[in-house]
Amino acid sequence: MEKQEFTITLYTENSVGLIGRISGIFSRRKINIESLNTSPSEVEGIHRFTIVIHESEEVVRKLCRQLEKQIDILKAYFNTDDEIVWQEQALYKVPANVVTEKVYVERLLRQYGASTVVIRQDYIVFETAGHREEIDRLTEELNKYGLIEFVRGARIAIIKDSAGIHEKVLEFEKKEPSHEIVENEYLDQQDNVFTM
Amino acid sequence: MNNTLSKIENEEAKLPEAIEISGSKAVLEALLQENVTTIFGYPGGAIMPIYDALYDYSEKLKHILVRHEQGAIHAAQGFARTSGKTGVVFATSGPGATNLVTGLADAMIDSNPIVCITGQVFASLLGTDAFQETDVINITTPVTKWNYQVTDATEIPEAIAKAFHIASTGRPGPVLIDITKNAQLQLFDYKGYQKCSHIRSYRPEPEIRNEYIEKAAELINQAKKPFVLFGQGVILGKAEEEFKTFIEKVNLPAAATVMGLSALPTHHKLHVGMLGMHGNYAPNVMTNECDVLIAVGMRFDDRVTGRLDKYAKQAKVIHLDIDPAEIDKNVKTTVPVWGNCKKTLPLLTALLKNNDHSEWVEKFRELEKEEIKEVIQDELNPTTEVMTMGEVIKVLNELTQGDAIITTDVGQHQMVACRYAHFNSSQSSVTSGGLGTMGFGLPAAIGAWYGAPEKTVVAIIGDGGFQMTLQELGTIMQFGAKVKIMILNNEFLGMVRQWQQLFHDRRYSFVNITSPDFVAVAKGYYIDGQKISEREDLKTALETMLNHDDAYLLEVMVGKENNVFPMVAQGTSVSEIRLK
Numbered sequence: 057m058e059k060q061e062f063t064i065t066l067y068t069e070n071s072v073g074l075i076g077r078i079s080g081i082f083s084r085r086k087i088n089i090e091s092l093n094t095s096p097s098e099v100e101g102i103h104r105f106t107i108v109i110h111e112s113e114e115v116v117r118k119l120c121r122q123l124e125k126q127i128d129i130l131k132a133y134f135n136t137d138d139e140i141v142w143q144e145q146a147l148y149k150v151p152a153n154v155v156t157e158k159v160y161v162e163r164l165l166r167q168y169g170a171s172t173v174v175i176r177q178d179y180i181v182f183e184t185a186g187h188r189e190e191i192d193r194l195t196e197e198l199n200k201y202g203l204i205e206f207v208r209g210a211r212i213a214i215i216k217d218s219a220g221i222h223e224k225v226l227e228f229e230k231k232e233p234s235h236e237i238v239e240n241e242y243l244d245q246q247d248n249v250f251t252m
Numbered sequence: 253m254n255n256t257l258s259k260i261e262n263e264e265a266k267l268p269e270a271i272e273i274s275g276s277k278a279v280l281e282a283l284l285q286e287n288v289t290t291i292f293g294y295p296g297g298a299i300m301p302i303y304d305a306l307y308d309y310s311e312k313l314k315h316i317l318v319r320h321e322q323g324a325i326h327a328a329q330g331f332a333r334t335s336g337k338t339g340v341v342f343a344t345s346g347p348g349a350t351n352l353v354t355g356l357a358d359a360m361i362d363s364n365p366i367v368c369i370t371g372q373v374f375a376s377l378l379g380t381d382a383f384q385e386t387d388v389i390n391i392t393t394p395v396t397k398w399n400y401q402v403t404d405a406t407e408i409p410e411a412i413a414k415a416f417h418i419a420s421t422g423r424p425g426p427v428l429i430d431i432t433k434n435a436q437l438q439l440f441d442y443k444g445y446q447k448c449s450h451i452r453s454y455r456p457e458p459e460i461r462n463e464y465i466e467k468a469a470e471l472i473n474q475a476k477k478p479f480v481l482f483g484q485g486v487i488l489g490k491a492e493e494e495f496k497t498f499i500e501k502v503n504l505p506a507a508a509t510v511m512g513l514s515a516l517p518t519h520h521k522l523h524v525g526m527l528g529m530h531g532n533y534a535p536n537v538m539t540n541e542c543d544v545l546i547a548v549g550m551r552f553d554d555r556v557t558g559r560l561d562k563y564a565k566q567a568k569v570i571h572l573d574i575d576p577a578e579i580d581k582n583v584k585t586t587v588p589v590w591g592n593c594k595k596t597l598p599l600l601t602a603l604l605k606n607n608d609h610s611e612w613v614e615k616f617r618e619l620e621k622e623e624i625k626e627v628i629q630d631e632l633n634p635t636t637e638v639m640t641m642g643e644v645i646k647v648l649n650e651l652t653q654g655d656a657i658i659t660t661d662v663g664q665h666q667m668v669a670c671r672y673a674h675f676n677s678s679q680s681s682v683t684s685g686g687l688g689t690m691g692f693g694l695p696a697a698i699g700a701w702y703g704a705p706e707k708t709v710v711a712i713i714g715d716g717g718f719q720m721t722l723q724e725l726g727t728i729m730q731f732g733a734k735v736k737i738m739i740l741n742n743e744f745l746g747m748v749r750q751w752q753q754l755f756h757d758r759r760y761s762f763v764n765i766t767s768p769d770f771v772a773v774a775k776g777y778y779i780d781g782q783k784i785s786e787r788e789d790l791k792t793a794l795e796t797m798l799n800h801d802d803a804y805l806l807e808v809m810v811g812k813e814n815n816v817f818p819m820v821a822q823g824t825s826v827s828e829i830r831l832k
């Protein structure tokens with residue numbers, strides 16, 4: 057099966073050491089993680105991992121089953137690029153003079169919707185967000201003008217066709233209510249937490 | 253000791269007022285609430301508070317002091333496998349904890365419910381390379397179903413409750429709780445113990461889907477040559493009766509994996525043998541002839557499947573498993589039946605039409621005759637002067653009538669024991685299947701005896717593997733575990749030698765192992781024993797061993813260069829199984 061880019065979305069408990077467990081599942085199979093982001097999700101206490109890998113669908117499917125099997129992982133989804141809305145953020149540090157002097161650079165930044173983060177006499181830092189190719193293209197262009205430093209953030213993605221995790225969690229809880237009050241906290245705040 | 257403490261009932265877990273107790277005491281209270289009776293362990297500085305508390309609990313909690321932490325965890329595995337309960341292990345930090353790693357890996361791959369509690373250095377010292385500090389959580393992550401480090405005593409009841417729930421439900425596995433010394437010493441308001449029955453992010457059993465049950469039944473109803481493979485899932489699900497009813501309804505021939513042995517009595521009329529590399533001829537060959545392959549609670553290990561691209565390509569595959577990650581992992585499934593087979597099998601049985609597959613079962617029996625003629629006859633009734641491992645097992649069968657629990661180590665003797673030992677009842681075969689851990693057999697036998705003390709426990713061990721954990725003779729000596737140890741001595745690391753003979757041109761590189769006087773060693777531990785090398789002594793020697801009141805060691809000298817056949821050589825297909 058052909059390899060392609062997949063975005064894995066994990067909903068997890070916010071527990072110490074989980075990242076080691078997750079990364080172990082990839083490294084054990086010699087699968088390289090292209091990008092990894094972790095952040096809170098729409099449900100309090102539940103975290104969201106977004107992981108990008110380049111693999112065949114079969115491998116990704118098996119991988120997600122292994123991931124979902126982990127005690128602290130509630131749900132693992134995998135999607136191709138057209139099934140998600142995704143963004144990556146980038147910062148560029150460019151010599152101040154090329155922006156002030158070179159009209160082309162200014163146009164370029166405008167075209168990519170870059171915004172200024174820091175202005176100093178010697179350099180300017182821009183920020184932009186977009187798909188990898190867009191960021192790559194801008195980087196390539198700015199490289200010609202003495203790009204000093206560049207960094208790209210991990211991918212974040214929203215699955216187009218999903219209702220989020222909260223409904224699933226509620227469903228689980230309805231079937232088998234948890235004894236652990238701590239974990240049920242959000243249920244009392246249903247209106248606050250789950251109105252999206 | 254505060255005697256009221258252990259009496260707290262689960263249902264009314266809350267005391268009128270909280271009592272101040274130490275983290276260590278909370279650990280032991282938790283174990284009592286989980287109905288733990290036996291702990292296998294080894295103390296050390298970082299777990300001393302727990303051992304100190306144990307001093308007051310010794311009437312309720314039996315602690316078996318092993319001679320090496322690896323022995324503790326293998327014993328706990330043996331205990332779990334024969335009792336169906338969760339095995340419990342104590343070890344100290346650093347070297348104590350790292351000595352558990354092999355056993356954790358073994359328990360993980362063989363799905364044994366184990367809870368390990370390790371001591372850890374003071375929380376304030378974590379990450380400082382303190383004396384006997386190791387990063388136990390990271391080391392054990394890949395070999396545990398779940399692990400957790402406790403740094404505050406208030407977390408102890410909940411962590412242990414979770415540990416037992418996780419270890420014993422769904423697909424069982426080992427869990428490790430690492431408790432820092434300050435947490436063990438810390439006093440806190442103990443509000444009682446509540447067992448855990450639910451964790452938000454953990455679904456131990458997948459939902460059963462009727463449409464798949466129906467599809468599976470349809471496939472079986474249409475099948476001309478259906479064939480069942482069963483694994484340890486049947487035992488773990490306590491589904492032996494449901495399984496028997498299922499195969500008996502329409503006469504389905506069934507073959508066991510090494511881990512599935514004893515789930516169905518050896519002499520059941522539909523039991524057609526063992527699968528895999530050293531399994532029986534018929535089930536291996538017929539795997540590639542059946543039209544519907546029904547796998548129940550087994551995971552298509554490569555030792556079972558041989559070459560995957562030539563494995564049962566002609567068959568539609570129905571896979572019943574509690575672990576969704578096993579479906580399609582190795583063998584593509586036509587119909588997955590997720591769930592505990594104790595629940596799914598009856599649903600499936602109900603939908604089976606009354607077909608009769610006796611003729612098809614007869615085909616297995618025909619191939620079996622071929623195997624008997626080519627291999628089994630000579631192995632069990634040798635005409636050579638030297639004894640074979642097979643004939644030893646045969647005499648053992650005659651004397652125990654299939655009622656003993658048999659634990660094995662790893663190697664040729666293991667495969668011979670698995671092939672020839674008779675099992676009447678479930679949970680009576682204890683072997684290291686997935687990891688193939690030498691050194692497993694002796695400590696596992698100790699645990700098996702504590703798990704089923706009313707049974708005769710016979711450990712069948714090679715001369716090599718015995719020397720990996722023979723210090724556990726000390727545990728037997730001190731605690732009086734009445735295990736029968738049978739060393740099958742071929743003066744070689746036999747299984748490796750067999751491969752060298754067959755695949756490396758007889759270049760016997762470092763497989764020649766010399767042994768001490770095992771009987772004298774046993775005697776040093778005040779364990780009786782004898783060594784025999786003549787066939788005429790075999791039966792009496794085995795009788796002496798079995799009738800002996802205490803533990804006993806019998807060393808049997810067997811053929812040096814005997815091989816285990818049949819064999820599916822690595823990289824070949826199961827139907828290319830060689831008889832010699």
Ligand SMILES: Cc1ncc(C[n+]2csc(CCOP(=O)(O)OP(=O)(O)O)c2C)c(N)n1
Nearest residue numbers: 663664665688690714715716717745746747
């Ligand atoms: C801990 C460990 N080390 C190495 C091996 C590799 N190994 C598998 S079988 C075997 C030989 C076992 O020899 P012995 O215990 O004498 O049993 P025999 O095969 O002769 O019955 C070896 C070395 C293993 N399985 N486990």
